[in-house]
Amino acid sequence: MSTFGGVVLEFPDVRVDYFRHIPGRRPPLACFLSHIHSDHLTGLDTLKSPFIYCSATTERLLLRLERYPHRLNFALGKLESRKLHYKHLKNLLKPLPLDIRIPIELEPGNNIHVTLIDANHCVGAVMFLIEGSGKAILYTGDIRSEPWFVNGLTRHPVMLPYSSGLKRLDCVYLDTSHTEPVEFPTxxxxxxxxxxxxxxxxxxxxxxxxxxxxxxxxxxxxxxxxxxxxxxxxxxxxxxxxxxxxxxxxxxxxxxxxxxxxxxxxxxxxxxxxxxxxxxxxxxxxxxxxxxxxxxxxxxxxxxxxxxxxxxxxxEIGVGGGGGDLAKRPELEFDNDAVIDKLLDQ
Known part of the structure; x- marks a missing residue:
């Protein structure tokens, strides 16, 4: 389960993997989606702006996601057409290539560079290296940091200045689903x-x-x-x-x-x-x-x-696995974030 609240302190105008309104913070100028596991999609149902940057694979899969009851009823002939849950995001999603330092203008005079790096997680999953105004952070998302993967990351051409000590990251935002010592096989x-x-x-x-x-x-x-x-x-x-x-x-x-x-x-x-x-x-x-x-x-x-x-x-019951994207699970659907915010305040 994702424990990240979406806010990158070094770049307050961007939001990552969390898309609901956050009290006390102005709306973001750009959003980033690391992958399509459902615990990273919070708030996407009702998002109307700004652009959402992600990998091309994530974009294509996200636009075709269907909730279990809808796809089951369609398969059984009880629905005449498919119900694509995130099709309203088609004009907001902006797919980016991996391993290239890409300039993004948030607003006039407010620019950042973003590099998408494979996260060794699921198809389309990426990390984000965000640089700008003399600051730099690495958002890992749900990486699987096996030895070979970490070694490769130190040799990545965009990460090399940081792994060699020529530059310094201000912060690394890590997935903290497992903070206790647990041995995982590769x-x-x-x-x-x-x-x-x-x-x-x-x-x-x-x-x-x-x-x-x-x-x-x-x-x-x-x-x-x-x-x-x-x-x-x-x-x-x-x-x-x-x-x-x-x-x-x-x-x-x-x-x-x-x-x-x-x-x-x-x-x-x-x-x-x-x-x-x-x-x-x-x-x-x-x-x-x-x-x-x-x-x-x-x-x-x-x-x-x-x-x-x-x-x-x-x-495997959901930690880092997306909360059952392809499995049967009961869900409540709300029309807007105001209803959700009221429930969270109870």
């Missing part, structure tokens, strides 16, 4: 254990991997490659991940894109690991969509984040 270690476990089953076993939020893309790629099977996803997930292709259908906005949804080799289309066909060994379709291939013999794979010293498994 992605590689987790994937190795998963592949070892699935290899113990007969070759005709059908698996279902519970990808309840964004961030399991590398798991899909690893499972598909190892078991030599594509992965069935529901129509909603298929539409989301297909959107990572550029308008031409060739250019991708994220490095995982070709492996997930396919690519062109010369003039020959090549499939990615995701498919809408149910005639495969691996499924990651949403519960409730009545997939014909799921039976009582299906082996369900449910992600965990780590184990305690005594070996007890700690399930």
């Amino acid at each position: 992605k590689a270690e987790g994937l190795k254990e998963l592949l070892q476990k699935v290899s113990q089953y007969p070759p005709d076993t059908v698996f279902h991997f519970s990808a309840w939020t964004f961030g399991y893309e590398l798991v899909w790629i690893a499972l598909s490659t190892y078991l030599e099977s594509r992965i069935h996803v529901d129509d909603y997930k298929w539409r989301l991940y297909q959107s990572m292709k550029g308008d031409s259908g060739v250019r991708f906005h994220t490095p995982e894109g070709p492996a997930l949804t396919g690519y062109l080799c010369g003039n020959t289309p090549q499939d990615g690991c995701l498919t809408r066909s149910t005639k495969v060994r691996i499924h990651s379709c949403e519960k409730g969509m009545q997939c014909e291939a799921i039976t009582d013999k299906t082996v369900w794979i449910r992600p965990i984040v780590t184990r305690t010293e005594l070996g007890a498994e700690i399930a």
Whole structure:
């Protein structure tokens, strides 16, 4: 769960990952969205200004997000059309490329430079290096700071002046979901254990991997490659991940894109690991969509984040995972922030 309140003290005219009105502060001149996990989208429902800067992948996914009841009812034929929850933001979202120092004018005479850097989290997730008026901060968002990632960050061409001591960051805004000492395995270690476990089953076993939020893309790629099977996803997930292709259908906005949804080799289309066909060994379709291939013999794979010293498994229940972007959960919807502010003041 995000613990960041949106305010960057060094740059009070910008807001990051929190979009509700904050009493005592004037409205921001620019907003930044690090990724699309739901705990970082607070207030986006009713935001009408200013521009929101993010990665191209985040923009494309955000504009296609649907709440669970709406997408389920559409899939079951109870709704005639899709209800895209954030489509009203189309003209506010401003996608930026990664790894480039980009100038942004907040207002005449008030300029900053922003660099988007991959956060090693989910597709489209980025950090923000913000510089201006002799100050500099790094907003990490939900990074997964594995050793290889940190080492690469020190060599990043835009970060190199800071990692070498030539420049100094005034502040680093960190994700503080876990402030207590908890040992997490690396992605590689987790994937190795998963592949070892699935290899113990007969070759005709059908698996279902519970990808309840964004961030399991590398798991899909690893499972598909190892078991030599594509992965069935529901129509909603298929539409989301297909959107990572550029308008031409060739250019991708994220490095995982070709492996997930396919690519062109010369003039020959090549499939990615995701498919809408149910005639495969691996499924990651949403519960409730009545997939014909799921039976009582299906082996369900449910992600965990780590184990305690005594070996007890700690399930992925939302910390850094987005609060269930792709899962069923009850929600209250409000028409405006004034109602929300009144509830928060109680």
